[in-house]
Amino acid sequence: MSSLRSYGVFFRDATFQLPRSAGSATFQLPCHAAANNKWTNGRWSCPQAAIIPNFHLPMRSLEVKNRTSAEDIKSLRLITAIKTPYLPDGRFDLEAYDTLMQMQILNGAEGVIVGGTTGEGHLMSWDEHIMLIGHTVNCFGGSIKVIGNTGSNSTREAIHATEQGFAVGMHAALHINPYYGKTSLEGLVSHFDAVLSMGPTIIYNVPSRTGQDIPPPVIHTVSQSANMAGVKECVGNDRIQEYTDSEIVVWSGNDDQCHDARWGYGATGVISVTSNLIPGLMHKLMFGGKNTSLNSKLMPLVEWLFREPNxxxxxxxxxxxxxVRPVFRLPYVPLPLARRVEFVNIVKEIGRENFVGEKDVRVIDDDEFILVGRY
Structure with a gap:
């Protein structure tokens, strides 16, 4: 125990020697710790946070390089849920990812969601997840806001991932409600309260994926937190109107509704999948005022994108x-040939110059796709 005393204040008090049987070692604890513990039926019961009170403190830093307030996040109008591209063995293709990021920045996207549904965060290990967030911050954090999807259906995992995400410099977190297992409304509030203290947070409501709606009373309750930046809402524009009437910031989570949400229902903007493909046109849709003709022009593309699950x-x-390379992490598989032909026609109708990349759009043969089951 003499070596432990050198580690600081928690072990500098007088010690207490516990009873022991013949031949056993002598165990000592600080008096203030030992006072809270007993031998019960000959067995030692563990201390209850006797030495370090309130030991579950968030990992905060005083570094201000990427420090962002919730107010900074609230002003973003075009946030892209960025795609994660893969190498043939299923690892991240960071060169392709960096190219995608550069195209988003050049075409006016103000933020990106890293490792969201679109980025297939649910197919990542947490090591991959945090690495990609850190890489994005390190390479692009000075030009675009990096919002890490660190949500989970496990509050413990959500806390741990969010601590790590902010430690590597992300500007804000995206948090979903606990899916599959679900919880009560009180449980939803407690889950979000557990992560809101760490930094700016967007709450994501998508009942079609989680199986549970986050109702307005929950949002109104957690919106009292200074770190609550707003809601990504997928229920529809009537729900968005309800929040904007209460001065809660909302982003549409539905690309097919985002134009009307922005210009008719008070949404700040959109968290978009389609902007991966046409960031310039989506920027125009969110910044250029009401434009029903452009919105109508983009609807065939949006409908094509979401005919199968994103x-x-x-x-x-x-x-x-x-x-990107034609590599899919299972369980995702490419669209069938007829749909790939349809996409080529959509690109020609909208104009190839409006889409990311410089190569000609083409119909990829079935045998060119790589499906990876172990990654």
């Missing part, structure tokens, strides 16, 4: 545009 359509489209 990100299947996006992954197929980016491969056809030649900006």
């Amino acid at each position: 990100p299947i359509g996006l992954n197929t489209a980016l491969a056809q545009l030649g900006v």
